Amino acid sequence: MPITKDSVRKLEDIVGTDNIKNDIADLYIYGSDSSVHKALASVVVRPTKTEQVQAILRYANAELIPVIARGSGSGMSGQAVPIDGGIVMDMKKMNRILEIRPEDMLCRVEPGVVDDDLNRALKPHGLFYPPAPASSRVATIGGEIANNASGIRSVKYGATRDSVLGMKVVLANGDLITLGSNTRVEASGYQLDRLMVGSEGTLGIIVEATLLLKPIPKFRCLARANFDKLKDAGESISEIIATGALPSMLELMDNIAITAVNTTLKMGLPDVEAIVMFEADGKVKETVDAEMKLMKEICEKHNGYGIEMSYDTAIRTKLYAGRKKLFAALSRYQMGLSCTSLADDMAVPYSKMAECASKIHEIAKRNNVVMTAYGHCGSGCMHTKILMDPTKKEQWEGAKRAVEEVYEYVRSVGGTTSAEHGIGLSKAPAWKKEKADSLAMLKAIKKAFDPNNILNPHKLQDAPEDWFSATEIRYPVE
Amino acid sequence: MAKKYLKEWNNELNICIRCAYCFEGCPVFKVTGWETDTARGKTILAYGVVSGELEPSQYIADKLFQCTYCRDCSERCSANVSVVDILAAARADLVEAGFASDTHKGMAKNVKETGNIFGDKEIKAPTQQGDVPVFIGCQYLARPNQTKMYLKILEKLGVKPLIKDEICCGYPLHALGFRKEFEEHKKKFLELYPEKDIVALCPTCAAYIHEEYGKNVKHITQAILEHLPEKNLGLKATYHDPCDLSRVMGITEEPREILKKLGVEIIEMPQNRKTSQCCGGGGGILMSDVNLSDDIASLRIKQAIATGAPLLITPCPTCEQVLKKAAAVMKEKGNGSIQVKNLNDIVWKALKS
Numbered sequence: 065m066p067i068t069k070d071s072v073r074k075l076e077d078i079v080g081t082d083n084i085k086n087d088i089a090d091l092y093i094y095g096s097d098s099s100v101h102k103a104l105a106s107v108v109v110r111p112t113k114t115e116q117v118q119a120i121l122r123y124a125n126a127e128l129i130p131v132i133a134r135g136s137g138s139g140m141s142g143q144a145v146p147i148d149g150g151i152v153m154d155m156k157k158m159n160r161i162l163e164i165r166p167e168d169m170l171c172r173v174e175p176g177v178v179d180d181d182l183n184r185a186l187k188p189h190g191l192f193y194p195p196a197p198a199s200s201r202v203a204t205i206g207g208e209i210a211n212n213a214s215g216i217r218s219v220k221y222g223a224t225r226d227s228v229l230g231m232k233v234v235l236a237n238g239d240l241i242t243l244g245s246n247t248r249v250e251a252s253g254y255q256l257d258r259l260m261v262g263s264e265g266t267l268g269i270i271v272e273a274t275l276l277l278k279p280i281p282k283f284r285c286l287a288r289a290n291f292d293k294l295k296d297a298g299e300s301i302s303e304i305i306a307t308g309a310l311p312s313m314l315e316l317m318d319n320i321a322i323t324a325v326n327t328t329l330k331m332g333l334p335d336v337e338a339i340v341m342f343e344a345d346g347k348v349k350e351t352v353d354a355e356m357k358l359m360k361e362i363c364e365k366h367n368g369y370g371i372e373m374s375y376d377t378a379i380r381t382k383l384y385a386g387r388k389k390l391f392a393a394l395s396r397y398q399m400g401l402s403c404t405s406l407a408d409d410m411a412v413p414y415s416k417m418a419e420c421a422s423k424i425h426e427i428a429k430r431n432n433v434v435m436t437a438y439g440h441c442g443s444g445c446m447h448t449k450i451l452m453d454p455t456k457k458e459q460w461e462g463a464k465r466a467v468e469e470v471y472e473y474v475r476s477v478g479g480t481t482s483a484e485h486g487i488g489l490s491k492a493p494a495w496k497k498e499k500a501d502s503l504a505m506l507k508a509i510k511k512a513f514d515p516n517n518i519l520n521p522h523k524l525q526d527a528p529e530d531w532f533s534a535t536e537i538r539y540p541v542e
Numbered sequence: 543m544a545k546k547y548l549k550e551w552n553n554e555l556n557i558c559i560r561c562a563y564c565f566e567g568c569p570v571f572k573v574t575g576w577e578t579d580t581a582r583g584k585t586i587l588a589y590g591v592v593s594g595e596l597e598p599s600q601y602i603a604d605k606l607f608q609c610t611y612c613r614d615c616s617e618r619c620s621a622n623v624s625v626v627d628i629l630a631a632a633r634a635d636l637v638e639a640g641f642a643s644d645t646h647k648g649m650a651k652n653v654k655e656t657g658n659i660f661g662d663k664e665i666k667a668p669t670q671q672g673d674v675p676v677f678i679g680c681q682y683l684a685r686p687n688q689t690k691m692y693l694k695i696l697e698k699l700g701v702k703p704l705i706k707d708e709i710c711c712g713y714p715l716h717a718l719g720f721r722k723e724f725e726e727h728k729k730k731f732l733e734l735y736p737e738k739d740i741v742a743l744c745p746t747c748a749a750y751i752h753e754e755y756g757k758n759v760k761h762i763t764q765a766i767l768e769h770l771p772e773k774n775l776g777l778k779a780t781y782h783d784p785c786d787l788s789r790v791m792g793i794t795e796e797p798r799e800i801l802k803k804l805g806v807e808i809i810e811m812p813q814n815r816k817t818s819q820c821c822g823g824g825g826g827i828l829m830s831d832v833n834l835s836d837d838i839a840s841l842r843i844k845q846a847i848a849t850g851a852p853l854l855i856t857p858c859p860t861c862e863q864v865l866k867k868a869a870a871v872m873k874e875k876g877n878g879s880i881q882v883k884n885l886n887d888i889v890w891k892a893l894k895s
């Protein structure tokens with residue numbers, strides 16, 4: 065059903081005139097995220113409380129209007145892009161921290177709370193919320209749950225799914241349900257709260273979340289090691305994990321990433337094939353020392369050298385600066401090339417890290433695009449980006465082939481299409497191949513939750529077969 | 543609408559990865575909460591206009607003008623996107639297409655007719671011969687007592703200012719999209735100031751003369767610091783970094799060192815130095831959208847009050863003006879109080895004692 069003037073009035077009655085936008089300029093802006101996709105919202109609403117979310121969904125369900133929940137729109141796969149128009153429901157105004165319970169190591173928040181804001185509020189209690197995606201300064205808790213976000217410290221603290229105890233969800237028909245509990249363990253039937261994690265707004269709207277917290281470690285030590293061979297770096301990572309060492313961060317940067325950082329930001333990193341960064345944290349310094357010693361020895365065994373290590377915050381910041389500024393560097397890698405979010409994050413088994421990075425380089429070369437390999441390798445996550453001239457059709461042809469070939473490889477080694485950025489539209493074709501034998505079940509689950517298919521339609525299992533033509537592309541392709 | 547200026551920024555619009563990192567500190571977004579008001583929102587609009595996917599409208603123009611030019615977005619940007627340059631280009635195209643607001647048009651006319659943004663013929667620089675060219679700027683010229691104070695400070699410190707019959711630095715014309723008027727003005731400005739080295743009193747003029755005309759500009763705080771003796775005023779204060787001074791000129795420590803030298807204990811706001819939050823006075827919104835400017839100022843003054851300091855010090859005349867107003871409103875509403883003073887008041891107090 066298209067949005068009519070009457071629908072806008074109805075929605076205005078629910079959220080108030082200050083919380084609705086339908087100028088074409090707003091609809092255009094709310095039609096894209098950090099992916100290559102774009103579409104046009106039909107109307108943007110900003111609920112401030114659960115009852116409003118319920119009322120919006122009741123109305124939309126009766127009128128068969130799509131509803132697309134939106135946090136900050138930092139998703140990289142088009143998850144929040146309103147492919148068919150509809151009501152874009154901006155959740156950022158539901159941003160209250162409802163309670164912090166240090167004695168239970170949990171907090172209760174509304175979905176629009178920004179990750180960093182939550183961590184700022186937790187700090188005086190000596191606690192933190194661990195998932196830490198790089199985008200934590202803008203990503204909302206709702207968006208993180210809906211994507212199962214993770215980050216540099218997930219190697220030790222897990223992904224979002226490991227930090228969510230429960231939640232309140234508004235279903236497509238407007239009903240409010242409570243999932244999970246306030247406890248660390250639960251064996252009470254189907255874990256529907258877990259099902260919501262990573263559901264990308266297709267099963268229900270998260271209106272409240274109960275999150276598990278961790279104590280802020282007293283000591284943190286970071287090291288950076290250089291490798292002349294990517295393979296050696298990969299083997300170090302694999303062995304660090306296999307020996308049972310407990311890094312709180314284990315990152316890889318390939319030579320393209322290093323070159324990007326050096327040429328654009330003059331970082332002065334050594335011009336080697338790979339850099340591995342490893343970190344340990346904890347309450348007892350001797351334990352952290354021991355972890356660091358073990359990881360250092362493993363790196364050295366695999367020809368890692370020039371290892372710099374420090375507990376000092378300023379030095380750690382300096383050691384990590386190249387990785388932190390990588391995105392900026394990739395964006396400026398070469399005049400005329402843009403950094404596109406394609407085939408941007410997959411996970412492969414530890415032993416395949418180095419091979420995966422080499423494959424990515426081969427594939428990029430073959431298809432005349434630039435691709436780098438880096439990521440939170442300690443949790444099996446490999447990031448890349450496709451750097452290309454987004455105005456040229458032939459570059460997109462190359463990118464399409466590269467995406468396909470990368471995922472073919474990832475599947476062949478038992479990896480997965482997305483480690484943390486989600487599936488949305490651009491990764492859906494590859495993901496459907498990965499999940500071929502469970503697609504029917506996934507569709508049945510969607511139908512059970514959302515029989516009228518109003519919640520973020522045409523995503524995940526229902527996404528179009530070709531990502532390139534799924535929506536318009538946000539770049540001016542010739 | 544011709545996209546004469548915006549077209550040049552096509553590549554930059556493709557470089558933006560639409561990551562939303564620019565949401566974090568944007569003062570306009572902090573007030574409205576709508577993505578349309580963020581740098582990402584604005585660059586998407588610019589893309590829409592330049593690609594022809596969006597028809598320019600008054601609403602789009604308003605959105606592209608609702609920006610304080612604080613550059614917090616560029617500071618935090620994942621891809622170093624020059625947001626204000628894109629906006630300046632978009633504004634120039636919009637102005638040429640007839641979307642300029644009446645207040646902005648009035649300002650451009652004022653500069654042309656009187657050399658200052660206020661259109662006040664009585665505003666005149668106190669010309670004098672000296673060794674160091676000092677640029678006062680419209681805001682301070684409109685406050686002759688403060689100008690006098692700064693000049694006395696410089697003289698006390700042994701600097702002999704050369705003051706010309708100056709005209710506006712040209713920034714407002716450029717930032718608000720009056721390119722034709724700006725080009726004429728620029729010629730006049732450069733004829734008046736052939737010197738390479740200039741000391742500027744106002745942070746925005748300093749940043750602009752440095753960036754646009756490539757001059758070696760010292761801000762007055764740098765000049766003062768070089769010659770200032772130590773004193774002990776025994777004050778406690780918080781310091782507000784003007785955006786153009788901290789983010790554009792990178793001058794964050796000199797004013798703090800001045801205050802320390804004068805025995806002022808600084809209690810920092812959490813958003814300080816390069817992540818300082820804008821006062822709401824820049825980018826032309828003080829003229830065209832005073833309510834938005836007031837709302838932004840009130841956010842900043844709340845942060846200042848939260849430090850518990852009785853005094854806020856800033857070296858910028860515009861920040862001083864809008865923050866003073868916000869502090870008065872806070873006090874009236876019983877939401878706490880803080881005194882707002884210009885840095886020159888503090889320096890003068892110390893030098894007099």
Ligand SMILES: Cc1cc2nc3c(=O)[nH]c(=O)nc-3n(C[C@H](O)[C@H](O)[C@H](O)COP(=O)(O)OP(=O)(O)OC[C@H]3O[C@@H](n4cnc5c(N)ncnc54)[C@H](O)[C@@H]3O)c2cc1C
Nearest residue numbers: 135136137138139143197198204206207210213214265270
């Ligand atoms: C520069 C950059 C770096 C990034 N780094 C990381 C990283 O290290 N790790 C990582 O995991 N991700 C990363 N991301 C991806 C992205 O930031 C995360 O996926 C984040 O969790 C998205 O949050 P958001 O609030 O922006 O959600 P959005 O993009 O607005 O939405 C994402 C999805 O969540 C759904 N959703 C949002 N709110 C709700 C709700 N309340 N209820 C139900 N569904 C909802 C939407 O419908 C959509 O499907 C990065 C992105 C960028 C641009």
Ligand code: SF4
Nearest residue numbers: 558559560561564619
């Ligand atoms: S931070 Fe920079 S790259 Fe990211 S959306 Fe904003 S302007 Fe674009």
Ligand code: SF4
Nearest residue numbers: 568609610612613615
């Ligand atoms: S310059 Fe300041 S006000 Fe303008 S978009 Fe950037 S952060 Fe927002």
